[in-house]
Structures are given as structure tokens and as C-alpha cells.
Amino acid sequence: MQRVLILGCPGSGKSTMARLLAARTGLPVIHLDRLYWRKGWVEQDKAVWQAQVAEVLAAPAWIIDGTYGGTLTQRLAAADAAILLDYPRWLCLVRALKRVLLGFGRARDDMADGCPERLSLSFLIYIWNFRREKRPRIADELRRFSGRVIVLRTSAEATRWLNSEDVQTTELPRVRA
Template structure:
């Protein structure tokens, strides 16, 4: 595992896993949220984000967390492994709400400084509807790529898998 993607719904634990896995594998870790967001919740342009990613994916070793469907193809083209946290949405919603409460009013470690955690109803609805939209698009994008996809369906599956590497 030299070029790894960690994907899945919001609140699945992608950034937490990425930090742990990057340390275990000695890989530099990049969080899509940090690459995409500027202070004050200002979103990067599509061109800016694609340019940042092009530099990273051209290198030989990296771990990138975040689904970000609009950039997934470029990352998949170079990834050798995809860790897909395919967790139940109820668990992800619970974790997201816990994260919002824990980091309320301040930026979490995997987010750009100046983007304080907050409750965003539109984002919560996006997560609740994950299985009927984003999940289908994500899985369609995964088809036909040579990267090894490791699908983990629960935190227990993740712990067992981490223990095996």
C-alpha cells in the first residue's frame, strides 16, 4: 500500500483511520477537507482543487481521505488501494453529531483552520440520503478501476483488518 484512498460517508471515521493508517504505513496523509476549504468556509474552485490534487497524486506515496466524487476519478487512476468505510448511515449520523458537539466553534484537526465545526442541516440531509445518491455514484466510480477495494462494513471489521496489516 503506497497510494491509498480512504472513502465513505461523512462521519464514518475516514480522517481518524487515515491518521492511524498513515502512521502505520509511513505515508504522508492529505485530508480532502483541508485541500478544499479555505478559512471562513470558503470553498476552493474546482480548478484549484484539481491542481492541488494533481501535485499530490503524481508522487509515489500518499494517503488521501475523503470521498469528494468530483475528484475521485483522478485519485483512483493512481491509487493502489481504496479503503471503503461502508458503514450504516445511522452510525455515521451519530458520529457526525458527536463530532459537531465535540468541536463546536473550533476547527477539527483534519479541517482547515478558520473553519469552525457547526451544524449544517443541508450537510446532515446529504448524509441521511447517502444510500440513495452519493453511495450509488461512488460505487459506480469504483467499477472498472484497478485499485484494490477493501470494503469494511463496521468498526469491528475495521479493527480486525487493521490488526491483520
């Protein structure tokens, strides 16, 4: 496991999982939010974004945190493992709200410079609709993916997996997304 994608709804804990997995494996972490957003929550130019993703994928090893459907196929083609944090939407919503309330107006280390924590109705709606609108495509992509797929449905499952004897080499059973 040298090229790992971490996918899931906002608020599922993708960035936290990436940091914890990096601590266990020594693999470098790439937060896609840092590449995608420009100061003031301005979206990156599409051509620049595509070039940045291609550059990241060319590296020999990484953990990439972020779902970003527009580059998912490309990222899965380069990955050898994908972790889906498949948590209930209410939990993702609560976590996202907690993150906003505790960090409102402050920068996060997994976010682009100049993009302080904020709250928007569109973001909350995105989280609420993620399971119905985004997850089916992710599940389809993961069914076609030839690498290892790890689906974690609870925080307890995630903790158990991260604390398993050998996260790097343990072959977990392939779970249908």
C-alpha cells in the first residue's frame, strides 16, 4: 500500500484519517483542498488543477485526502488502495458543524491558505445530499477499481483498522461499496 486515496463525505474525517495513516506508514499526505482552492475560496483554474493532480499522481508514494469527483477516475487509476469513510450523513453533518463552530474564521492545515473555516448553506446541503448524489458514483468507481478497497462505516472500525498489527501489509477482505 503505497498510493492510497481517502474518500468520503465532508465531515467524515478524511484529513484526520490521512494524518493518522501517514503517521503509521510514513507516506506523504496530499490534501486536495490545498490544491483546489485559492485564497478567498476561489476555485483553481481547471487546467492548473488537472496539472497539479497529474503531478501529485506521478510521485511514487502518497496518501491523497479528498473526494473531488472530477479527478476520481484518474486518481483511482494511479492508486493501489482506496479507503471509503462511509459514515451516516447525520454524523458527517454534526462533525462538519462542530469543525466550523470550533474553528470559524481560522485557517486549517489541510485547507488552502486564505480559506478560513466558514459556514454556508450550500455546504450543508452538499453534505446532506452526498449519500444520494455522490456516493453511487464513488461506489461504481470502487467496484471497477482493481486495487484494495477498504470501506469503514464507523469510527470504531476506522480505529480498529488503523491500530491493526500491520496497516501497510495486512490484506483486508475486499468489501463491496
